[in-house]
Amino acid sequence: MRICAYAKQPVRTVPDPVKILAALAEPTRFAAMAMLSDGGEHCVCELMRRLGATQSRMSRHMKILKDAGLVTDRRDAQWVRYRRNAAMPGPVAAIVDAALGAAVPENHGERTAA
Amino acid sequence: MRICAYAKQPVRTVPDPVKILAALAEPTRFAAMAMLSDGGEHCVCELMRRLGATQSRMSRHMKILKDAGLVTDRRDAQWVRYRRNAAMPGPVAAIVDAALGAAVPENHGERTAA
DNA sequence: TTCGCATATGCGCAAATGCGCATATGGGCG
DNA sequence: CGCCCATATGCGCATTTGCGCATATGCGAA
Numbered sequence: 001m002r003i004c005a006y007a008k009q010p011v012r013t014v015p016d017p018v019k020i021l022a023a024l025a026e027p028t029r030f031a032a033m034a035m036l037s038d039g040g041e042h043c044v045c046e047l048m049r050r051l052g053a054t055q056s057r058m059s060r061h062m063k064i065l066k067d068a069g070l071v072t073d074r075r076d077a078q079w080v081r082y083r084r085n086a087a088m089p090g091p092v093a094a095i096v097d098a099a100l101g102a103a104v105p106e107n108h109g110e111r112t113a114a
Numbered sequence: 115m116r117i118c119a120y121a122k123q124p125v126r127t128v129p130d131p132v133k134i135l136a137a138l139a140e141p142t143r144f145a146a147m148a149m150l151s152d153g154g155e156h157c158v159c160e161l162m163r164r165l166g167a168t169q170s171r172m173s174r175h176m177k178i179l180k181d182a183g184l185v186t187d188r189r190d191a192q193w194v195r196y197r198r199n200a201a202m203p204g205p206v207a208a209i210v211d212a213a214l215g216a217a218v219p220e221n222h223g224e225r226t227a228a
Numbered sequence: 229t230t231c232g233c234a235t236a237t238g239c240g241c242a243a244a245t246g247c248g249c250a251t252a253t254g255g256g257c258g
Numbered sequence: 259c260g261c262c263c264a265t266a267t268g269c270g271c272a273t274t275t276g277c278g279c280a281t282a283t284g285c286g287a288a
Contacts, residue, residue, distance in 0.1 A: 017216040018144050025135035026246080044265060057247065059266055078255050078264045091216035098212040102131040102205035140276080158235060171277065173236055192234045192285050 015069060015092055023068035024099050028053050029061045033084070036071060037100055041081035070096060129183060129206055137182035138213050142167050143175045147198070150185060151214055155195035184210060 024030055031051050035042055048058040062082055065071045069092065072085045088096070138144055145165050149156055162172035176196055179185045183206065186199045202210070 015216070017213050018139055018141055020216070021135050021139035021144070021213060025132055025139045027132055028246095030132050030135070045263090054248065055265070056249080056267080059264095060246085063266085075254085075265095078262095080265060089216075091212070091218075094212040095209070095216055098205070098208040099131050099135060102129070102134070102203075102209055104205075142276095159233090168278065169235070170237080170279080173234095174276085177236085189235095189284080192232095194235060194284095 015089060017091075017095065019068055020070070020092055020095050023064055023070060024096065026061070028057070029065055030099070030103070032058075032061060032065065032082075033070060033096060034100055034103060036082060036084040037096075039084065041074070041083045043076075043079040043081055045079070047082070129203060131205075131209065134182055134184070134206055134209050137178055137184055138210070140175070142171070143179055144213070144217070146172075146175060146179065146196075147184060147210060148214055148217060150196060150198040151210075153198065155188070155197045157190075157193040157195055159193070161196070 024033060028051055032047055035047060035050065044055070044058050044062060047053070047062070048055055051058065053061070062071065062073070066073060066082075069088060070085055071082050072087075074081045074083075084096075138147060142165055146161055149161060149164060158169070158172050158176060161167070161176070162169055165172065167175070176185065176187070180187060180196075183202060184199055185196050186201075188195045188197070198210075
């Protein structure tokens with residue numbers, strides 16, 4: 001029912017927040033997003049090792065994060081490098097940041113975001 | 115493993131972000147939180163009518179939100195009034211607000227949070 | 229107490245989700 | 259080419275999750 005039918009751009013569909021939340025609502029995926037939030041690239045083999053997941057599981061989890069638009073992947077020789085999607089719509093990035101921020105165990109009440 | 119053993123308050127356990135995300139990652143529950151974000155109280159019968167859910171389903175969904183610490187309930191005669199938990203830890207409220215903010219359909223690219 | 233409205237819960241079922249195993253695919257190297 | 263490493267995917271299985279139905283419980287009114 002595209003509201004902005006006149007829009008030139010491919011109608012920036014407002015991403016379903018529920019889908020974003022579901023993608024993050026799994027321990028391994030959440031931990032993966034936390035790893036990727038260092039801004040760098042990480043291959044599946046590194047993710048699986050650091051997070052203690054099997055190869056197939058980690059690959060599938062990353063696909064879910066990718067489908068949700070939270071990460072991007074890039075083929076580099078025999079590796080696939082994943083990184084946090086820098087082009088996430090603002091509201092989506094806000095969800096991710098808020099979730100990751102709540103995971104910091106240090107602060108028991110203090111400010112988290114900046 | 116209570117880190118702040120000296121705390122007088124009942125050790126504000128840092129809530130598991132994944133649990134919060136899971137509580138929100140369901141359409142009916144998400145919509146319920148959106149309804150409650152008007153700051154007011156809403157009984158189950160109102161929630162179920164407005165959201166098109168059956169009574170038992172709505173009751174259970176609200177229990178999940180309550181267990182996650184996102185809402186509080188209050189018995190009022192034959193009704194149970196739910197409202198957004200005003201005592202949510204900051205980081206948790208940040209997740210909820212970010213998620214609800216991403217749901218606003220109006221803004222297709224504009225600023226959402228203030 | 230009995231009735232009726234509002235809410236919670238036990239139960240079984242169906243769909244979704246996460247997992248491991250095996251295998252396929254992609255790419256570098258000898 | 260053959261081999262190996264890294265990643266993706268088909269498949270079956272077990273668990274979780276959401277759902278409706280029926281029923282139990284709470285509460286006010288007659």
